[in-house]
Amino acid sequence: MIVAVTEWKGRISPVFDEAMLARLYETCEGEAYLIKEIELKTMFFGSRVSQLLEEKVETLICGAISANIEHQAQLGGINVISFVSGNIEEIIKIYARGEWNKSEFAMPGCRTKEDEKK
Amino acid sequence: MAADIAEKIVKSKPCQPTGIILDSISDGVFTVDGNWRITFFNRAAENITGIRREEAIDKLCSEVFRSSMCETDCALRKTLQNGQPLIDKACYFINNAGVKIPISISTAVMRDSKGNICGGAETFRDLREVTVLRKELSQRYHLGDMVSRSIAMKDIFEIIPIIAESTSTVLIEGETGTGKELLAKAIHGMSNRADMPFIALNCAALPDTLLESELFGYKKGAFTGANQDKPGRFKLAEKGTLLLDEIGEISPALQIRLLRVLQEQVYEPLGGISSIKSDVRIIAATNKNLEQLVKDGVFREDLFYRINVIKLELPPLRTRKEDIPILVEHFINRFNLLQRKQIKSLSNSAMALLMAHNWHGNVRELENVIEHAFVLCQSHEIKIEHLPGKLSGGTLKPVEKQDFREALMKTEREILLLALERNEFNRQKTAAELGIHQATLYRKLKTCGISSTGMKQA
Incomplete structure (x- = not known):
């Protein structure tokens, strides 16, 4: 499975809509392998999602994302894990191992009330 | 944070903003330390x-604030690098619901009692209300990204909210641009x-087979190379x-498929075996006269009536020249933001030139002209010499020594092209308008290097 993670200074880029770079990982048997990095286009609406679809991305892990673009990505069949913050290496390893817990890496203000009670 | 900035900041003595005062104001305020962590x-x-x-508190400001500027153009970083405050810079941030909130931000350096930099402060103002009020005030001229003060456009702008509420298909006719x-x-x-x-597709940009898969999608294995849906x-x-x-450019075969979607709200992707229900509002646009295409047998009548539920005709710019000044202002504002320039106006003579032009490329042509001027203009005012040569006709610029015959031919060529365009490239009508014989027109076209292939003779 190909997972795209938008990157800025080793962390998840804060805003997907403005992110410049995405790392593409292949996850297999609990490991994540970096395939390549792609420069995200900023020319017109929808092109980022099209780029990810062209790269056969199945899951996108990103920071804040506008609802419109998230909806587009989802309609394209991409599983979007949004409003995530933190170190990319750490996040992708945990995700590949299947130990993903969104609340642990949720952006400030994005944890649900249930998460906070835990 | 860059090491040079971090070094500037005295870590031992963090600043303490006056919390009570800052809590009583309506602008958002946060402060950061040397590691970009929020301290207030x-x-x-x-x-x-x-x-x-x-x-x-204690989180990275970019992950709390997540604005459009954080990654590429951080205002606070700039301020901490050069010590200069930034005032009222427009951008947006994305809230938890994925909504873009328009804001303006200002930044400042924070110093301790000894004058050492101890962090940065950013204030931001929610512009949602301002944006709505601004739109209310100028509603007569604005609709989305469109501006106008002409009566013809005002009629369209007034009817749009009603059209927007309905789910009917809309046909927009208008020249290119x-x-x-x-x-x-x-x-x-x-x-x-x-x-x-909102998804747009230019039907003329793709060949028929590609257009079909682009519109309806395809299933894995539908054809060689279709490795996934x-x-x-x-x-x-x-x-x-x-x-x-x-x-108006789509093929008869695709017209039938499109008609089915419009009638039954279902379609099948290429290689698909089941129908997919569709809930999409269709807006069709064309620069051709669809009614004429129906008469010519090129466009299906039943599809035309399905599309032509509500028809809007956008008038060409040459019939609403009163819009030129307001459009120029609109484009100057936009290019100032995009190119970070501070052009304030257009000289009277340059405006007169714009008003005299025929604008066959319409608003898009005007936008291109202003963009061209932005590249050349190094002052606060766009002048004639910053406009493309085709507008000034080369006569208003300093004329270099040139061959008389060459200049004459250039002028003749322009006259011929404009007359041909006005007469839809009909040679008989063009010759009549110019008061010359068709044979003379043919000879002149040849001399000026204008191909007459495809032109109508009568």
């Missing part, structure tokens, strides 16, 4: 962002589908709006 977050910042203070896509976006933006996608524009626009530009 006022009440207004909580209200505007929807993030509680305790969640924000009149703003058909902008109008479609405005309809979408005012409809209850505004939060859903690909959603079509109909799926991408689900619950939103799909603009089919240059609809």
